[in-house]
Structures are given as C-alpha cells and as structure tokens.
Amino acid sequence: MKHKSVISYYSLIAAIIAATPAMSAVRVNNISRSNARAYNQVNELRMGTVAGNSVDGAQNQAASAIVPAGVGGVTTALDSTGAVVDLPITIANADLAQKIAMGQTVGRANMAALDACARIYPDGEFAWDTPTAGAGRGGAQTCVAVVELRAVNGDGMGNDVVMARANVAADDVIRCNIDDFPEYGYTTAVENFEFPADREPTVDDVIAQMNQEQKQNAGLKIAAGAVVGALGGNIAGKSALGSDSIVGTNKEKVQSSAVGALAGAALMAGNSYAGKVGGDVILSTGVNAAAGGVIGNMMASGNSVLRIESCDDLGGSCLWGTVQQTKEFTLGDNDEDNVHVTAYYDKANQESIVCRTKKDQPLTGGVVANNCTKTRLLNIYIKDTGKSVETLDREQWRILNEKQIPKFEYDEKKGSIKPTSGAVFYLEISSASEPDGLPVRAMVPGVSDKAFGFTSNDWNKWLEQNKQTAKMYGRDGQGKSTGLLDSNIYKISDFRPSKIDAEDGGIIDINNKARLKSTLTGAGVGGAMGGFVGYQGAQSDINDRYVSEVRNYKDSLTSVYCITGKRYLGQYNETIKIPALNIPDAE
Numbered sequence: 366m367k368h369k370s371v372i373s374y375y376s377l378i379a380a381i382i383a384a385t386p387a388m389s390a391v392r393v394n395n396i397s398r399s400n401a402r403a404y405n406q407v408n409e410l411r412m413g414t415v416a417g418n419s420v421d422g423a424q425n426q427a428a429s430a431i432v433p434a435g436v437g438g439v440t441t442a443l444d445s446t447g448a449v450v451d452l453p454i455t456i457a458n459a460d461l462a463q464k465i466a467m468g469q470t471v472g473r474a475n476m477a478a479l480d481a482c483a484r485i486y487p488d489g490e491f492a493w494d495t496p497t498a499g500a501g502r503g504g505a506q507t508c509v510a511v512v513e514l515r516a517v518n519g520d521g522m523g524n525d526v527v528m529a530r531a532n533v534a535a536d537d538v539i540r541c542n543i544d545d546f547p548e549y550g551y552t553t554a555v556e557n558f559e560f561p562a563d564r565e566p567t568v569d570d571v572i573a574q575m576n577q578e579q580k581q582n583a584g585l586k587i588a589a590g591a592v593v594g595a596l597g598g599n600i601a602g603k604s605a606l607g608s609d610s611i612v613g614t615n616k617e618k619v620q621s622s623a624v625g626a627l628a629g630a631a632l633m634a635g636n637s638y639a640g641k642v643g644g645d646v647i648l649s650t651g652v653n654a655a656a657g658g659v660i661g662n663m664m665a666s667g668n669s670v671l672r673i674e675s676c677d678d679l680g681g682s683c684l685w686g687t688v689q690q691t692k693e694f695t696l697g698d699n700d701e702d703n704v705h706v707t708a709y710y711d712k713a714n715q716e717s718i719v720c721r722t723k724k725d726q727p728l729t730g731g732v733v734a735n736n737c738t739k740t741r742l743l744n745i746y747i748k749d750t751g752k753s754v755e756t757l758d759r760e761q762w763r764i765l766n767e768k769q770i771p772k773f774e775y776d777e778k779k780g781s782i783k784p785t786s787g788a789v790f791y792l793e794i795s796s797a798s799e800p801d802g803l804p805v806r807a808m809v810p811g812v813s814d815k816a817f818g819f820t821s822n823d824w825n826k827w828l829e830q831n832k833q834t835a836k837m838y839g840r841d842g843q844g845k846s847t848g849l850l851d852s853n854i855y856k857i858s859d860f861r862p863s864k865i866d867a868e869d870g871g872i873i874d875i876n877n878k879a880r881l882k883s884t885l886t887g888a889g890v891g892g893a894m895g896g897f898v899g900y901q902g903a904q905s906d907i908n909d910r911y912v913s914e915v916r917n918y919k920d921s922l923t924s925v926y927c928i929t930g931k932r933y934l935g936q937y938n939e940t941i942k943i944p945a946l947n948i949p950d951a952e
Contacts, residue, residue, distance in 0.1 A: 438492060442466030453483040457494040458506060473507070473948070481948045482508035485535060490930035497547050498531035499539045508535040508946045510929045514546055516558055517924050528555045528925070536945035541927040541935050561921035561937050571911045670818025672863040674844050676810060683808035684824070685844070686862040688837055688855045691743050691798035698724075707734050709773055709782060709791035710745050710754060717742040718775050718791060720782055734782040737775065741800060743859070748795040755821055798859075807850060807860060808840045824862055832857060 438455035439462040456462040456479075464471050465479065474493060482491050490511040496502050498512070509532035519526025529546035533539045543551075543560050676683035696706050704721040711718070719742070720734035728735065745754045749770050771793060774785035782791065812819065812827060828835065835857050839847035925937035934941045 438494065444468070453479040454508075455492040455494070457492065461493070461506070472505075478508065478946070478948045481946055482535065485944050485946065486510070486929060486932040488930055489932040492532065494532050496532050496534040496537065497550060498545055499533045499537035501534040501537050502547075504534070509533060510535070510943045512539060512927055512929050512934065512941070514541065514543060514925065514927055516554070517926070519554060519558060526554045526558075527552050528558060533941075533943050535943050538940055538942045539927075541925070541937050541939050541941055561925060562918055563938065565918050566911070566914045568907065568911050571907055571914060575907060575910065669864040669866045670820055671824055672865055673812055673814040673819055674808075676808060676840075676844055676846065678846050679808075679810040679838060681810060682813055683810045683838075683840075683844070684812040684819070684862055685806075685808050685840070686860050687804040688807040688850065688860045689743070689800050689804040690802040690854060691859050692801040694742055694797045694799040696794070696796065704736070705734075707782075708740070708742060708794040708797060709737075709775070710742075710747065710794050711775070711789075711791045712754065713789060715754075717745060717794065717797070718782065731783045732781045733773070733784065735780060737780045737782055742794070742797040743800060743861075744796075744798040745794055746796045748793040755825065804861075805850070805855065806840050806842075807837045807855070808844070808846075809835055809837055809857075809860060811835075818865070821862070821864075828857065 438457045439459045440452055440455050441449050442452060442459075442462045442465070444450045444466050445468065450466040452462060452466070453476075456465070461471055461474060465474060465476055469475070479493065482493065485491060485508070492509055492511055493506055494509045495506050496504055496509050501507070512531050512533050513527050514529040514531075515525045516528050517525055519528070529543060529552065530550045531539065531546045539545050542563065543555070544563070672685045673682050674685060675681075694708070696708060698705055699721075702721070703724050705724055707720045707722070709718045709720070710716075716739055718737050719740040720737035722728070722734045722736060726735070746752065747754065772785055772787075772790035773782045773793070774787060774789070775782055775791055811831070812824075815823065837850045837852075837855060837857060837860060839850055841847055922937045927934040927936075927939075927941055
C-alpha cells in the first residue's frame with residue numbers, strides 16, 4: 366500500500382542535477398501494521414463472545430459460524446410453520462437467525478431489533494454481526510453497519526473501487542482511514558493505491574522538509590555551482606579579437622572562469638548547509654547581485670559607446686571604424702533634370718530619403734515631395750540645427766523631438782513625403798555627402814577608453830582637439846595595422862567610428878560596454894537588497910509551500926470516502942458515527 370507524501374518538492378538545483386533523485390517526501394505516516402497484528406485480530410474475532418447464547422451458550426457458540434463483513438451470512442430462516450421468513454438484515458450466526466425467525470428473543474436480538482437496525486439508514490447495509498472496527502471491535506454480535514472504504518475512480522476507468530470493509534457497531538465511531546480498518550478486511554486493490562496523508566501538514570513539517578531539501582546532494586550542488594559559475598565567468602570574460610564565440614580559452618576568459626568557479630562553489634556550499642532561511646539569505650545575496658547585474662544589462666539604454674581595442678603595434682589603443690571617400694551631395698534645384706532635390710533623415714532607423722520632385726508636377730493631399738527613395742548619405746546635417754547627426758547626442762535628440770520644427774512622414778508605397786506630428790518622423794537635411802568608392806577598415810591610434818565607454822561626444826571633442834595631428838591606419842580583422850592611409854584620399858572627417866549600442870548583442874551581453882554602467886548599477890542594487898530579499902523570499906516560499914500542501918492535502922481527501930450500502934458517511938480522515946440502535950419495547 367502506498368501512502369501519499371504530505372509534501373512533494375523539487376528544488377531548482379535538483380532540476381539542474383537531474384541524474385540524482387531528490388528525496389523530498391515528508392510523510393505523516395499511517396501507524397505500522399504487521400502480520401502478527403492481523404493474526405491477533407482474527408483470533409480475537411474468532412474467540413469473541415457470540416451474542417444470542419442461551420443457557421447452553423457454549424454449545425451454540427461452538428456451532429455458530431462467524432462470517433467476516435461483506436463475505437456472507439443468513440438472510441432467510443424458517444418460522445414455526447416451516448415457512449421461509451425474509452430477515453430485515455443479514456445475520457452472521459445461522460442458529461441465531463433461526464431462533465429469531467421462530468419468534469424468540471435472544472439477548473437483545475429479536476425481529477424488532479433487526480427491524481430497528483435496518484431502519485438506522487434504510488439505504489445502508491446493516492447486519493447482526495461481530496464488530497471488526499471501532500471501540501467495540503471483537504465484542505459480542507450486535508447491529509453493525511458494513512462500512513466500505515472506497516477510492517474514487519480507483520480503477521482508472523471511472524469506477525469507484527472498494528479498498529477495505531469493516532463492521533462498525535451502532536452508536537460506535539470509526540475514522541475513515543485505512544489504518545482504522547482491519548487488515549483482513551482489505552481488498553487486493555489496496556496495494557496499488559496511494560492514500561492521502563493521515564493529517565494536515567503543519568508549518569513545522571514544511572520548514573523541516575525544506576531544510577532537509579536544502580542540504581540534500583550538497584556535493585553535487587557545490588560542483589554544479591562551480592561549473593555554472595565557471596561557465597558564467599567564461600561567458601562574461603572578454604573575447605579574443607576576431608572571435609564571436611560566447612565561450613573561449615583566451616587569457617581573459619580563463620581567468621574569469623576560475624573566479625566564477627570559486628564564487629559559484631562558495632555560494633552553493635553556504636546555501637546547502639544553512640537551512641532554508643539562512644541558505645536563501647546567503648544565496649540571494651550573491652544571486653541577486655548577479656541577477657541585478659543581468660537585469661541591468663538587459664534593460665540598459667543610453668548613448669552608444671565606440672569600439673576601442675588594443676593595437677600594440679601602433680603603441681597603445683585604437684578607435685576602430687571605417688573611412689570612405691565622399692563627394693558633396695547636391696540639394697535644391699536641378700535644372701538639367703527639371704527636379705527639386707530634397708533629403709530627409711530618420712534617426713530611429715538611421716536612414717535617409719532622397720526626393721526628386723518634378724517642378725512641373727502639382728503636389729496634392731499635403732504632399733511636399735515625391736519620387737522619394739531610400740539613399741545612403743554621409744556627413745548629414747539637420748536643417749534648422751546646424752549640427753550633424755553624429756554630434757547630436759541622445760538628450761539633444763530628445764529636445765529636438767519636442768521642438769516645433771517641421772517633421773515629416775514617409776509613405777514608402779507612394780514614394781512621397783508629407784508633414785506629420787507623429788512620434789516617428791523624418792527631419793529635413795540641410796547638407797550631406799554621398800559615398801565615392803568602397804569603405805575601408807581603419808583605426809585611429811592614441812584614443813584611450815573610459816571607465817564607462819568612449820562615446821560619440823567624446824570622439825567629437827577628441828577630433829576637435831586632434832584634427833591636425835590625427836592619423837588613420839588600415840586594419841585587418843584581427844586589429845593589426847595594414848599601413849598608414851593617404852590623407853589626401855581619406856580624410857579624418859570621413860572616419861566613421863564603429864559603435865557598440867546598448868541594443869547590440871543578445872538579450873544578455875556582458876561584453877557590451879554600452880551596458881556596463883547599467884550592469885554595475887543593477888549588480889550593486891541587487892547585492893545590497895540580496896539579504897533582505899532572501900529572508901523575505903524564504904518566508905514567502907515556506908508560506909506558499911504550506912498553503913499549497915494544505916490545499917493538496919484537502920484535495921486528496923476527496924479521492925477516498927466511506928459508505929454503507931448507498932449511504933455516504935464521510936470523506937477520508939473524517940470521524941464517522943453510526944447512530945444508536947433504538948428498539949421500541951425491545952425487552
């Protein structure tokens with residue numbers, strides 16, 4: 366027979382270490398049973414006093430057949446005329462049945478007593494038999510209710526199945542629990558059924574179990590923490606130049622792996638041996654710092670930073686980017702083609718639109734320009750600002766968005782531009798350049814990185830100060846110099862730094878310098894709040910677990926019930942009382 370656990374729980378680390386089964390059962394066990402107990406119960410039943418003995422009771426007792434509940438009995442007998450009499454209930458003792466049919470009263474037993482017994486629950490199953498359960502177990506034969514313990518859908522096919530039977534005397538009580546039924550009254554179905562727990566779980570049960578779960582498989586948890594920590598450290602480590610792999614074996618990643626392994630192992634050791642509350646406080650302090658950093662990294666936003674890498678062959682660090690020959694892009698009237706050329710820039714998508722509106726073509730419906738197509742332009746300056754798109758930082762763009770300057774929307778299907786007041790818009794371009802040749806990979810030496818990254822504003826300031834002396838070198842994919850670029854062909858003003866945006870990379874990208882500040886801020890907040898969060902979280906876990914287990918326990922009770930005949934008596938673990946036998950003028 367299976368007994369259902371009060372608490373079933375699998376921790377996160379048990380899920381990670383799936384190869385090791387989690388022993389997470391808190392059992393509120395049924396009392397133990399043995400064959401010796403069952404043997405004694407049977408003997409007690411057989412040696413019990415049989416009701417209905419007269420002066421020669423010893424002879425009657427020896428001749429009487431004691432039939433266990435639900436097995437059989439006498440339901441008819443012959444009266445004094447030899448006619449067959451239907452008895453109101455089953456009588457286990459055939460001799461007693463015969464005497465009652467003849468109109469005799471033996472002890473308390475007579476036809477009136479049998480009628481009264483049957484009337485206790487007209488839809489129940491009653492007998493005159495030896496009680497096998499309750500306080501009167503093993504006593505003299507009397508009016509008993511044949512109580513069955515049934516499992517709802519016990520066969521898995523929608524049918525309720527009898528698990529055990531017992532005789533309970535009138536005016537006696539029995540708990541609707543498998544342990545309160547005699548083992549010899551069990552059916553074969555009982556061995557394959559999981560019964561509800563004997564009692565409702567307590568908060569102490571939950572805490573004790575969760576403390577035990579915290580310590581289980583500590584060695585494997587620590588090893589798993591080291592592995593996960595090492596992997597996390599490796600991922601967070603700086604990748605080798607030219608490598609896009611999330612993991613690596615370069616020096617920086619190996620060092621990060623070692624630090625991560627030690628931190629992960631220490632964290633899991635503290636968590637495993639400190640119990641539920643203490644362990645969660647320890648774990649939460651570290652995990653919340655890491656989680657806060659990750660969340661900060663995921664939620665990072667702000668200015669882009671520029672890519673600066675070591676370039677030892679040029680003596681220090683270099684700003685990476687590309688340079689391209691350009692030529693001025695002509696805006697305004699083009700008499701040769703009879704068109705008026707205008708251009709517009711969309712900051713959100715960093716794309717430009719060029720329109721070649723026919724001078725002799727009327728514009729309707731609010732359209733200010735047509736024959737528009739997306740075109741790549743460089744050195745773009747926004748009308749009414751006097752600034753290039755590279756020099757407008759995030760705050761300036763925000764202010765620009767709020768200013769009452771003309772804003773436009775682009776209808777790609779119609780190829781037209783018209784004014785808009787929407788959140789997505791284009792701004793008119795006052796001047797720009799267009800590419801004249803292919804871009805070349807380049808880098809500018811002497812540019813030093815900053816703690817939270819080198820921004821476009823920093824580059825603009827640096828360029829203003831070093832415009833006359835700055836040099837550009839070609840570079841290969843590994844960041845090695847391919848030689849000084851001809852300043853007559855490639856101008857420093859046409860150098861476009863490689864940007865690292867907060868939005869670049871995956872959902873989590875620890876290497877992204879544009880997210881560094883947000884990552885560190887998140888880690889600091891997470892670590893500071895970790896202990897408090899861990900304590901509150903542990904208490905919440907215990908409370909939630911307790912509520913859940915009580916709910917599961919109460920729900921499990923509805924799967925088993927007690928019944929006599931067709932009369933429902935109660936659900937599992939309820940105490941059931943059989944009404945007293947009321948025999949009018951019985952004596």
